[in-house]
Amino acid sequence: MALIVQKYGGTSVGTVERIQNVARRVKKYHDAGNQVVVVVSAMSGETNRLIGLAGEISANPVPRELDVLVTTGEQVTIALLAMALQELGCDARSYTGAQVRILTDNAHGKARINDIDDTRVRADLNAGRVVVVAGFQGVDENGNITTLGRGGSDTTAVAMAAALKADECQIFTDVDGVYTTDPRVEPKARKLDRITFEEMLEMASLGSKVLQIRSVEFAGKYNVPLRVLSSFEEGGEGTLITFEEDGVEAAKISGIAFNRDEAKLTIRGVPDKPGVAYNILGPIGDANVEVDMIVQNISNDGTTDFTFTVNRPEFGKAEQILRRTAETLGAREVIGDDRIAKISLVGVGMRSHAGIASQMFQALSQEGINIQMISTSEIKISVVVDEKYLELGVRALHDAFGLDEE
């Protein structure tokens, strides 16, 4: 008998019929002898409807009250799912975040979980009941209702799994697992049976939006085995997100992530003095513009070139700031390009395998793709290329590293 925490998102519970489908699936796991805790989101569209009501009243609603408002979304779902389970003859009981007592700090709208009281939930599990928990919400030590921020239901599921020392935390989504890359770009993309937490973090932050990053970090921190499954197709095994320590012989490369939502800015001929990086990026950060890749080359004739990427919608704003900085610093010029794409190779295997980078650059050059920027971490190599080469580049790399083969 295993203890499983399952999480179903807003689309999976978007209608009464889908809630009934989820109930049938949960019952199967329960009938197979498992203890099951189900974490659910609000029915799709509901959270936006509620936020819309608040928006009619205030351009800037009080965060405490916004949390009271939006948490009704999941409360509706837990009640309906518990009813649907009972209707199938499967004893079930629902809990809001406050009822479980998912204790958080009081940062309304982006609260962090401090503690979970598992007493009541465990008693219900031991009594043979399925426990249905509202995702995304908690309560602070003064009894105020809080939310974990959008998409926080994944975090609730992982935190419940950690608190209950669950055997597995299953995240049901609209995809049937994590792929080597986006199948819409490379039809030969293959579903991975396993991926490490670190790879998943790199994949997620690079735009493979299967799981909320914080929940993956959380799962890693508390060693919660996480599995991504499809909520619409039954029978699949999904993708298990594991710890490298499992001793699995990791593939060199697990996948290829990409992002076409960035823009590139370069300031050229900056007099190279200590503190130049801070002088350039300080004003950008002050304006709340997030910077992703940063590249600085060695200086030449006492001046240096400095390049970084930002989210594309903030390109104009960042460029203006950079031009003012260039004047102040006496730089030669500012150039920008918002038609770029970032392609990243991710894999824990590259730690111990030399030559991955050169193999990557070779594959791209064989297709005539010019590399504009390069940045690397222990388990990832990212390059920036002209936007028009994105699909070609992804497919070339997928082929070069044989990702379509097991």
Add this chain to the structure above:
Amino acid sequence: MALIVQKYGGTSVGTVERIQNVARRVKKYHDAGNQVVVVVSAMSGETNRLIGLAGEISANPVPRELDVLVTTGEQVTIALLAMALQELGCDARSYTGAQVRILTDNAHGKARINDIDDTRVRADLNAGRVVVVAGFQGVDENGNITTLGRGGSDTTAVAMAAALKADECQIFTDVDGVYTTDPRVEPKARKLDRITFEEMLEMASLGSKVLQIRSVEFAGKYNVPLRVLSSFEEGGEGTLITFEEDGVEAAKISGIAFNRDEAKLTIRGVPDKPGVAYNILGPIGDANVEVDMIVQNISNDGTTDFTFTVNRPEFGKAEQILRRTAETLGAREVIGDDRIAKISLVGVGMRSHAGIASQMFQALSQEGINIQMISTSEIKISVVVDEKYLELGVRALHDAFGLDEE
């Protein structure tokens, strides 16, 4: 400085615009130096929408989960009203029933309040905040969400007023007070400035559906001064529901209530033995048919006639049962009439004034209205007449007792 508890029902908070109107009105009371607690219902239509969702899942949803579901209705309203108050610069904080800690028994769907913890609410009031409380809901001692039954927001308001020893509990409705009778029947009907609790109970149970009966009983029990006001017209004083003990010289008659939703059944020629009333009404009660008026006359030749009224929709069911009873008891016949109406004269003054009954019967006979049944209590006389005489009878009595005059 007074402490006022105000209650606004579903129609009064039916749209965002109406919630903003309520906020403006609450702010006026607050700005005038009062401490204000506001109890609100779900936006009109919302509770039915939620019950509809449950109905799609189960013909008989688990009561515990139904309560989890429907209580989201008021939770949405408290959040929106608190936001609207803050938007007007009026500091406010919302509380669900569980957050206040309105402690109830665990009779889901019809729970009774056992205790209210006023600590947090009082702290907010003392800090100058308006407190917004979700009506209709509470929590049992195990943390399960409960509801007080439909219309229970009135009860929440009265209970909060009792717990806080409020100076007044104001119930805002779609009428501007309690009238001597229904103005749609008698255009000369007059709004009462005051009415006693006992009269209000008789008026409410007789069909003047201004307030939920239980909330009136509750207010009487805890000596909470209750006022009915219009939520749409400002400036009115409404009707104050007082204790007779206030020393006010009560009018003889306060009002005329009526009900056209009853039907009458008579069993004739029943051998008159001890236990006959039980033998007749027992099977009716066992079938969950509620009986209102009961009249039995003295026996004649060893047999008696026994008449009672039931809700009109249950007439057919009750008649079937009664026919079987008649056979068993050897009664002569069963006759029924579902085209009747009940008219009731209500007033604490009739306790000490003789002749009210004869004055009533005279007024009716002058209009040629035949009285079919009579039943009396300390502060009420009810008669059953042919349905077609309802309006005529109400107007005749309204005139006869001079109810249009102060």
